[in-house]
Amino acid sequence: MSKSAVVTGAGGFIGGHLVTYLRRHGYHVRGVDLKHPDFGPSDADEFVLADLRSFEDCREAVKGVDEVYNLAADMGGIGYISGAHASITFNNTMISAQMLKAAFDAKVERFLFSSSACVYPQHLQDVPSVIPLKEEDAFPAAPEEGYGLEKLYTEKLCQYFTEDYGFPTRSVRFHNVYGPLGTYDGGKEKAPAAICRKVANTPDGGTVDIWGDGQQTRSFMYVDDCVEGIYRIMQSDYSGPLNLGTDELVNISGLVDIVAEIAGKTIHKKFDLSRPQGVRGRNSDNTLLRETLGWEPGIHLREGLKPTYRWIETQVREAAPKQAAE
Ligand code: NAD
Ligand code: GDD
Incomplete structure (x- = not known):
């Protein structure tokens, strides 16, 4: 029997591409978002309009699926994320924490959280000839205000659910996707x-x-590499945070x-x-990604x-x- 997945944020950019990728790989896919995709119909088998700041909507979203790819977030480029700290941090905290709990309660097989390079400390990124960022560099913490702080917190929440309850989680730090x-x-x-x-x-x-x-x-990552990496990381056994970007x-x-x-x-x-x-x-240091997957973005x-x-x-x-x- 084919696997089933829910992709939240399926009305958005990466989520839309991931739906298409998973369908091509034989998955039955439920897409969930506040809105339908902006540029054409979704490839999802079913598409549910929902507000994932509501725990009830999170519970409905994950019902009966094997894998949860949580990509929903209040998100944008640097102009957007630096200008709306309160709403972005509140919205994303509600979505991420409740989606994780709903997925755990529903006993899904795996849960993937879309984190960001914005978790890394500002002082390690203060020159153009930056040293590529390794996963371990995230602590001691000094993330991007608001958006990056929530991503780092939710990574830790995923880690605690894995350590305390044995719940398989994945945290993927995307570097600027286009x-x-x-x-x-x-x-x-x-x-x-x-x-x-x-x-x-x-x-x-x-x-x-x-x-x-x-x-x-x-460094910028093409979206085809991004969805390939998401899938490979989900299928791997690695539960710690991983960079997903080019160098x-x-x-x-x-x-x-x-x-x-x-x-x-x-x-x-x-x-x-x-x-x-x-x-x-x-920039992204891909050493751990290469060691874990034997693969890295190549476009x-x-x-x-x-x-x-x-x-x-x-x-x-x-x-x-x-x-x-x-
Ligand atoms: P996007 O804005 O295109 O997609 C996010 C989707 O989430 C949107 O369609 C939006 O409607 C939906 N959403 C927001 N609030 C919601 C809610 N309350 N309930 C349901 N759906 C809601 O962004 P994207 O570029 O596709 O990003 C996907 C994920 O990857 C996000 O978690 C983002 O933080 C992360 N990320 C993206 C990049 C990048 O460069 N694109 C970099 C780092 C991390
Ligand atoms: N958005 C934008 N628009 N940026 C511009 C422009 C423009 O017209 N012209 C130059 N830039 C510069 C910005 O000033 C910034 O220095 C750089 O291009 C990259 O900007 P963004 O792509 O907007 O964001 P970012 O790389 O600083 O952060 C993004 O990537 C993170 C992951 O790597 C954001 O999208 C974050 O939300 C994301 O997590």
Whole structure:
């Protein structure tokens, strides 16, 4: 008989891709979210609208499934998460803690929590040529305010449920994920999607606004690698927190150059130091991931940005006549 899974946050970016991945791997999938996906129908066998800040909705969500992939969260890029500490921390605390308890009560086989590189201490990320972050670096703790603090707390809660009750949990620290079907405007978008949108909206020879001085660094993971990694980590026996990201470090100015090249445009950059910038540098140390899985994300930024840019460029082009008519 085929396995069954619930994916929460299935109306969002990574959750939507994970539903498709699990269906292709023969799972019966229940998708759960506050909303339907923004860019087309879900591939889930069943899709439930629910508010996972309610324990009753969490209980309903996990009924009768083998595996729980908890991706629901109040989430966005650095502009969003640094501007709404109270609501994000409250919402995500309610979702994460109650989903874990509901999954435990329902005796599901495995529970996966989507954590973040935002758990890492700010002072280890204060130069562009950052030393890649190892899992053990999360303590002594000094996470990103609000959003990162909740992720770190819930990782510990997962650890306690595993230690005290033998409940199999997984905590996965995603490093900045990008790809088609991700939010690209409205305020929650992250740098790769925002820059693709800005370049798509700019004529050849025009100027693009960049947050910060462009020297800040990140590693970015294509969404296909992300869902492959989620599945592999869930099937592994490893219950501690694991990085899931690439270690291909790029600065934001370099990211803009790659997008402009894919777009076939000459782009001038205007740097805006008044906008949110987050940490100065962030990279993933994949040693433990490699040791645990014998695998790590392998899709290079330039390759992943091609379909991402094409998709966002199409969205921007199709939205333009609609906006003009409004
Ligand atoms: P997303 O915003 O596209 O998806 C999250 C989904 O959760 C949304 O569809 C939202 O409607 C849903 N949600 C929010 N509150 C809810 C509630 N009360 N009840 C039910 N559903 C609710 O974000 P994403 O990029 O797909 O992120 C998925 C997970 O991965 C999140 O936990 C996020 O914190 C984590 N993460 C993502 C990244 C990244 O770069 N995308 C990085 C680190 C961690
Ligand atoms: N969002 C955005 N939009 N960022 C921009 C832009 C822009 O137009 N231009 C430049 N940047 C810069 C930001 O100033 C920041 O220094 C860098 O690009 C990356 O920004 P984001 O992608 O928004 O966020 P982040 O990498 O700081 O944090 C994200 O990744 C974490 C996991 O690695 C967030 O999405 C977190 O929620 C997530 O957990």
